Amino acid sequence: MSDKKDFRTRVIHEGLHPSEWQGATLPPICQSASHLHETAENLSATFGGKTSDHIYLRLTNPTNRVLEEKLALLESGKGAVVMASGMAAITNACMALLRTGDEFVSGNSLFMSTYILFNNIFKKYGITARLVESTDLAALEAAITDKTRFVYLETIGNPKMDVPNLAETARIAHRHGLPLLVDNTLATPYLCRPLELGADVVIHSTTKYLSGHGDAPGGVVIDGGNFDWQQGRFPDMKPFIDRKGPLAFLDKVWREHHINFGTTQAPLHSYLTMIGLDTLAIRMERHLENCARVVDFLAARPEVTWIKYPGRLDSPSHLTAKAQFNGMGFGGILSFGLRDQAQCFSFINGLKMIYHLANLGDCKTLIIHPSSSQYLSFDEPTKQSLDITPDLIRLSVGIEAVEDICQDLAQSLDRI
Numbered sequence: 001m002s003d004k005k006d007f008r009t010r011v012i013h014e015g016l017h018p019s020e021w022q023g024a025t026l027p028p029i030c031q032s033a034s035h036l037h038e039t040a041e042n043l044s045a046t047f048g049g050k051t052s053d054h055i056y057l058r059l060t061n062p063t064n065r066v067l068e069e070k071l072a073l074l075e076s077g078k079g080a081v082v083m084a085s086g087m088a089a090i091t092n093a094c095m096a097l098l099r100t101g102d103e104f105v106s107g108n109s110l111f112m113s114t115y116i117l118f119n120n121i122f123k124k125y126g127i128t129a130r131l132v133e134s135t136d137l138a139a140l141e142a143a144i145t146d147k148t149r150f151v152y153l154e155t156i157g158n159p160k161m162d163v164p165n166l167a168e169t170a171r172i173a174h175r176h177g178l179p180l181l182v183d184n185t186l187a188t189p190y191l192c193r194p195l196e197l198g199a200d201v202v203i204h205s206t207t208k209y210l211s212g213h214g215d216a217p218g219g220v221v222i223d224g225g226n227f228d229w230q231q232g233r234f235p236d237m238k239p240f241i242d243r244k245g246p247l248a249f250l251d252k253v254w255r256e257h258h259i260n261f262g263t264t265q266a267p268l269h270s271y272l273t274m275i276g277l278d279t280l281a282i283r284m285e286r287h288l289e290n291c292a293r294v295v296d297f298l299a300a301r302p303e304v305t306w307i308k309y310p311g312r313l314d315s316p317s318h319l320t321a322k323a324q325f326n327g328m329g330f331g332g333i334l335s336f337g338l339r340d341q342a343q344c345f346s347f348i349n350g351l352k353m354i355y356h357l358a359n360l361g362d363c364k365t366l367i368i369h370p371s372s373s374q375y376l377s378f379d380e381p382t383k384q385s386l387d388i389t390p391d392l393i394r395l396s397v398g399i400e401a402v403e404d405i406c407q408d409l410a411q412s413l414d415r416i
């Protein structure tokens with residue numbers, strides 16, 4: 001498919017090869033643990049990386065490979081590996097670059113499990129995450145030392161709803177010989193393509209908007225293929241550069257970590273994710289439109305004490321988001337405040353249609369009180385540094401009729 005076609009067309013047609021699938025318009029779900037090889041020579045050549053044949057599901061799989069090609073193309077990357085979850089993708093991508101004694105710099109507006117991985121788990125192995133305000137470029141640069149191995153950001157932090165400047169951060173990282181890794185789960189390649197803005201690696205939890213139906217956990221690491229790994233900081237990259245050239249990083253993620261940690265994606269989940277991708281663009285259009293309308297609705301309610309959403313003029317991230325996103329909107333998620341935790345509980349308990357659960361990016365509108373749920377085990381100073389306050393509610397706006405979403409919010413607000 002030509003790059004010139006619009007994203008809304010490419011998201012449907014990119015990476016499909018019906019002629020290889022007996023005319024089927026969807027890839028077969030190849031549910032097989034292992035693959036036959038006709039000759040000993042062929043299996044040996046495949047283990048040596050000289051053919052792209054499949055060996056064993058934990059290494060590669062035909063259904064997974066279709067999704068990998070498709071996601072790489074949609075994010076303007078050169079290659080991708082799908083994994084069992086977003087956390088598997090984040091863990092493998094970071095571990096591929098880190099050794100004991102290393103450091104990395106990350107925005108502090110992080111998904112909860114990423115925060116735990118960076119601060120608690122990596123610490124056990126002598127690795128230091130230097131967390132800074134995601135949008136503070138000076139602090140980010142000041143945190144770089146000669147031990148730093150990469151810079152890490154999320155396109156839209158949640159529930160802070162801050163949007164870091166990816167192009168400027170990439171320039172700073174590159175000036176210090178470092179790659180920029182970006183978790184693009186909340187924006188999706190429909191709204192923002194970090195590799196086109198200078199980032200080097202993109203990660204997704206495909207569990208969220210990409211699959212869209214809350215039916216298929218998954219993650220992906222996408223390599224932009226442009227970072228120069230030959231520079232001083234990455235001597236351990238040499239064998240991977242020799243083997244895969246510009247895709248050295250992805251090869252290291254795959255060969256050293258993914259296949260040995262066993263973070264295998266189920267072929268059925270890749271298949272379901274591909275079905276979801278067919279409607280990504282039209283779903284995102286509705287998510288963005290509905291979210292903007294819900295923000296306006298909440299802003300007019302006296303019970304709502306504050307709203308964080310990059311689409312609002314009072315958001316410190318508004319201009320960055322406007323410049324970085326595709327012009328169609330500002331994401332499908334917002335945070336807002338009520339008086340206190342008791343009022344948040346009463347409001348959530350009074351909802352009739354909106355689902356109360358721990359997920360986001362689903363067709364359905366989802367709500368959660370982060371302080372008492374996902375962040376329950378976090379101590380108060382950490383919660384405060386992440387803006388996880390007791391009065392905060394996070395709303396992931398779905399694609400239902402926006403009147404019905406607002407009606408449900410209204411009937412519960414009326415009664416708190």
Ligand SMILES: *Cc1c(COP(=O)(O)O)cnc(C)c1O
Nearest residue numbers: 085086087111183185205207218
């Ligand atoms: C959900 C999420 C993850 C983790 O993904 P899983 O598929 O649940 O492992 C990572 N980053 C962000 C921004 C997320 O929303």
